[in-house]
Amino acid sequence: MSDEQRAQDVVLRLDGITKRFGALTANDAVSLTLHRGEVVALLGENGAGKTTLMNILFGHYTADEGSVELFGQPLPPGNPRAALAAGVGMVHQHFTLADNLSVMENILLGTRPLWKIGFDRAAARARIVQLARDFGLAVVPEHRVGNLSVGERQRVEILKALYRDARILILDEPTAVLTPQETDALFATLRKMVAQGLSVVFISHKLHEVMAISSRVAVLRHGKLVGEVATSQTDRRQLADLMVGAEVSPPELRPASPGPALLTLKAVSTADHGNAPGLKALDLALHAGQITGLAGVSGNGQSALADLIGGLERPLSGALVLHGETARQWSPRAAMAAGIARIPEDRHKTGTIADFNLTENAILERYAQAPFAHRGWMDWRAARDFAARVIERYDVRCPGPETRIRLLSGGNMQKLILGRAMEDAPRIILANQPVRGLDIGAISFVHGELLAARDRGAAILLISEDLDEIMALSDVIHVIYEGRLSPAFARGTASASDLGGWMAGHGFGGGAHAA
Amino acid sequence: MAEIIDILLSTSFWAAVIRIASPLIFATLGELICERAGVLNLGIEGIMVAGAFAGWMTVYSGGGLWTGVAIAMAAGMLFGLLHGTLTVPFSLSQHVVGLGITLLATSATYFAYRLALPEVDTPPRIEAFERSAIPFLSDLPVVGHALFTQTPLTYLAFALVVVVSLVLYRTPLGLALRAAGESPSAVAAQGLSVTGIRMGAVIVGSGLMAVGGAFLTMSAFNSFFFEMVNGRGWICIALVVFGAWMPGKALLGAVLFGIFDGLQIRLQQTELGADVPYQVFLMMPFLLSILALVVMSRRASVPAALMVTFNKGER
Numbered sequence: 001m002s003d004e005q006r007a008q009d010v011v012l013r014l015d016g017i018t019k020r021f022g023a024l025t026a027n028d029a030v031s032l033t034l035h036r037g038e039v040v041a042l043l044g045e046n047g048a049g050k051t052t053l054m055n056i057l058f059g060h061y062t063a064d065e066g067s068v069e070l071f072g073q074p075l076p077p078g079n080p081r082a083a084l085a086a087g088v089g090m091v092h093q094h095f096t097l098a099d100n101l102s103v104m105e106n107i108l109l110g111t112r113p114l115w116k117i118g119f120d121r122a123a124a125r126a127r128i129v130q131l132a133r134d135f136g137l138a139v140v141p142e143h144r145v146g147n148l149s150v151g152e153r154q155r156v157e158i159l160k161a162l163y164r165d166a167r168i169l170i171l172d173e174p175t176a177v178l179t180p181q182e183t184d185a186l187f188a189t190l191r192k193m194v195a196q197g198l199s200v201v202f203i204s205h206k207l208h209e210v211m212a213i214s215s216r217v218a219v220l221r222h223g224k225l226v227g228e229v230a231t232s233q234t235d236r237r238q239l240a241d242l243m244v245g246a247e248v249s250p251p252e253l254r255p256a257s258p259g260p261a262l263l264t265l266k267a268v269s270t271a272d273h274g275n276a277p278g279l280k281a282l283d284l285a286l287h288a289g290q291i292t293g294l295a296g297v298s299g300n301g302q303s304a305l306a307d308l309i310g311g312l313e314r315p316l317s318g319a320l321v322l323h324g325e326t327a328r329q330w331s332p333r334a335a336m337a338a339g340i341a342r343i344p345e346d347r348h349k350t351g352t353i354a355d356f357n358l359t360e361n362a363i364l365e366r367y368a369q370a371p372f373a374h375r376g377w378m379d380w381r382a383a384r385d386f387a388a389r390v391i392e393r394y395d396v397r398c399p400g401p402e403t404r405i406r407l408l409s410g411g412n413m414q415k416l417i418l419g420r421a422m423e424d425a426p427r428i429i430l431a432n433q434p435v436r437g438l439d440i441g442a443i444s445f446v447h448g449e450l451l452a453a454r455d456r457g458a459a460i461l462l463i464s465e466d467l468d469e470i471m472a473l474s475d476v477i478h479v480i481y482e483g484r485l486s487p488a489f490a491r492g493t494a495s496a497s498d499l500g501g502w503m504a505g506h507g508f509g510g511g512a513h514a515a
Numbered sequence: 516m517a518e519i520i521d522i523l524l525s526t527s528f529w530a531a532v533i534r535i536a537s538p539l540i541f542a543t544l545g546e547l548i549c550e551r552a553g554v555l556n557l558g559i560e561g562i563m564v565a566g567a568f569a570g571w572m573t574v575y576s577g578g579g580l581w582t583g584v585a586i587a588m589a590a591g592m593l594f595g596l597l598h599g600t601l602t603v604p605f606s607l608s609q610h611v612v613g614l615g616i617t618l619l620a621t622s623a624t625y626f627a628y629r630l631a632l633p634e635v636d637t638p639p640r641i642e643a644f645e646r647s648a649i650p651f652l653s654d655l656p657v658v659g660h661a662l663f664t665q666t667p668l669t670y671l672a673f674a675l676v677v678v679v680s681l682v683l684y685r686t687p688l689g690l691a692l693r694a695a696g697e698s699p700s701a702v703a704a705q706g707l708s709v710t711g712i713r714m715g716a717v718i719v720g721s722g723l724m725a726v727g728g729a730f731l732t733m734s735a736f737n738s739f740f741f742e743m744v745n746g747r748g749w750i751c752i753a754l755v756v757f758g759a760w761m762p763g764k765a766l767l768g769a770v771l772f773g774i775f776d777g778l779q780i781r782l783q784q785t786e787l788g789a790d791v792p793y794q795v796f797l798m799m800p801f802l803l804s805i806l807a808l809v810v811m812s813r814r815a816s817v818p819a820a821l822m823v824t825f826n827k828g829e830r
């Protein structure tokens with residue numbers, strides 16, 4: 001293809017985009033072009049400004065400087081309607097779907113003039129079904145969105161864009177919530193789209209996915225465009241270096257020296273909650289100086305176990321032995337008093353309070369204790385000092401301790417949570433999905449901290465749905481399945497496929513799965 | 516027991532039930548529209564007072580009946596505009612604004628009443644809407660006469676249930692409105708204005724509340740008294756929940772309340788009424804409504820974004 005043809009093929013041109021949120025510069029003079037029929041990956045760590053850039057393109061934010069050109073026409077800023085009309089579709093990281101409406105209603109929302117009455121439902125339905133078939137996006141138009149799996153919801157989001165004849169599709173971290181199989185299906189869909197002349201911007205921080213799907217990679221770091229390369233002429237190593245700005249090396253693994261059991265569960269059962277199974281006479285021992293990995297398919301009792309150890313759930317039967325003594329009263333407060341540090345699964349819902357600032361969030365778990373409170377009065381100076389220490393030591397990127405935490409990216413939020421949990425040198429650490437949705441820089445940081453805590457003598461329970469993560473970090477691995485626990489596998493004694501078998505329920509004997 | 520059965524079989528009882536339910540239907544639909552778009556409108560009680568006065572005053576000053584309804588609606592929409600402006604673009608607390616509107620609308624109405632009629636002890640009556648029988652249908656036994664010998668405003672109330680249902684479930688406008696109450700970000704992502712939709716819903720909804728108030732002065736009591744709305748607005752808030760935010764079920768709730776209320780008035784006149792303090796009877800419809808609410812609202816799905824403010828561009 002000649003350069004001139006390439007120039008004609010440009011569907012999107014971002015020119016010198018700058019966007020500031022208070023003291024934070026989220027985008028700093030970023031320029032980017034997108035051609036017809038290509039997938040451009042926008043790569044960068046959390047907080048690098050990828051999502052902000054796309055939200056500007058889509059009109060959710062207005063850029064402070066710079067301009068956007070779509071199909072050769074300038075795009076008026078701050079107007080999602082104009083972007084939609086020009087053929088841009090966006091699949092947000094947090095889906096914009098109404099749970100109580102059907103798939104079809106969600107797709108049709110906003111596609112017709114509000115005051116029009118007559119409508120051919122059957123034709124609209126047929127079109128949705130046709131699009132779904134053409135692009136491999138199986139959905140049932142009548143289903144209520146609230147009942148769909150995450151993968152299905154994403155398909156609805158993509159269909160929304162296609163139904164509006166989008167020519168450019170922006171996918172913000174589309175694979176963060178998908179299983180490997182769903183990711184493969186998504187990639188197949190994207191390839192079909194590109195083959196039909198659509199263009200895709202694929203926002204991600206997962207290198208292997210970027211390598212697999214994109215034809216060009218643009219790398220953002222701290223809001224600046226630091227590199228743009230053809231995918232065929234680069235490799236993961238180079239991209240990682242560009243993204244992080246320094247060479248990344250996996251954390252060093254020293255041999256474990258396990259000590260006594262700090263926390264032991266003896267035949268503990270907990271109540272089921274709806275579809276979420278409780279624990280079924282589960283035995284588990286967490287030893288000092290050892291990382292115990294808990295593998296399993298999501299929804300097999302991981303939450304029940306995490307809630308139990310975190311004090312949110314009480315055992316129905318069985319005993320919980322802490323530092324050699326059976327716990328009588330069990331509550332979140334008791335868990336904290338016993339020196340259990342928690343990294344919760346959902347940092348938005350249970351880990352932080354969105355509209356509290358970093359200082360307040362940093363002391364959430366210990367606000368009523370010294371040094372943060374004296375005789376019932378808050379000592380905000382001590383709290384701020386603590387927050388500042390966490391921010392500094394754990395590299396939380398933020399304008400300052402007075403920032404509301406909702407303004408932080410997920411990775412930085414997680415670093416704050418990690419920091420507040422670790423600052424006290426806890427003896428027992430409950431790490432539930434500690435790196436979900438984080439970029440490689442942050443992941444290696446979190447893993448490094450967990451390993452350091454292990455070497456210091458802490459007992460760590462690592463819960464993750466990512467088997468690679470479990471296998472890389474854990475000294476001992478259990479698989480949880482329908483609330484029951486597999487035997488312990490020491491590091492290196494079970495292969496991924498062995499564990500996969502346990503995760504599918506093989507080896508747990510008859511009973512629960514016989515039907 | 517036999518007395519209750521007698522009451523239930525009488526035509527006049529059912530006519531009263533429908534008459535009691537009619538203003539509730541207007542106001543409940545109004546509240547339902549607001550809440551479906553994500554705005555709780557606690558101004559309803561005061562807006563009904565304002566509507567009752569505006570409609571009655573218009574007719575008293577020589578205006579036509581339908582002009583009165585229109586003026587009442589306009590008055591309600593004005594308060595809706597105030598409520599919407601404060602709660603939607605300015606994102607103020609919907610509870611505080613709503614209660615404020617109720618106090619403001621009530622007091623402003625009483626003030627206007629005193630200004631208009633400074634020296635009147637007994638409020639004057641007006642020539643209100645007449646009952647008109649619908650041919651054939653009104654000849655059906657018991658229920659026919661009760662349902663189909665009512666004033667035009669009652670017929671309008673029932674027709675509105677159908678219209679609101681159609682708009683909510685069969686038009687793009689209704690879809691956008693429901694989506695604004697479920698997931699405003701989904702609406703904004705489609706390039707629609709959440710603010711516009713919510714403002715519109717609050718204004719129109721408040722207009723309907725005012726017509727509900729006007730029904731009292733123009734189709735039931737034919738005059739205007741202080742305290743005449745008497746908590747009906749709050750009942751409508753409960754009816755929206757009872758109806759699980761669906762117009763048809765809300766209508767059912769309004770009729771049910773009408774039955775309780777009609778029954779208590781008639782029970783007061785029986786032998787039982789001689790022994791039991793009348794306040795107990797007055798409490799009955801409210802108690803039964805609370806009970807019904809408890810039973811019915813178990814499975815109701817609240818609009819997910821009810822009372823969730825939305826401002827574009829905020830993170």
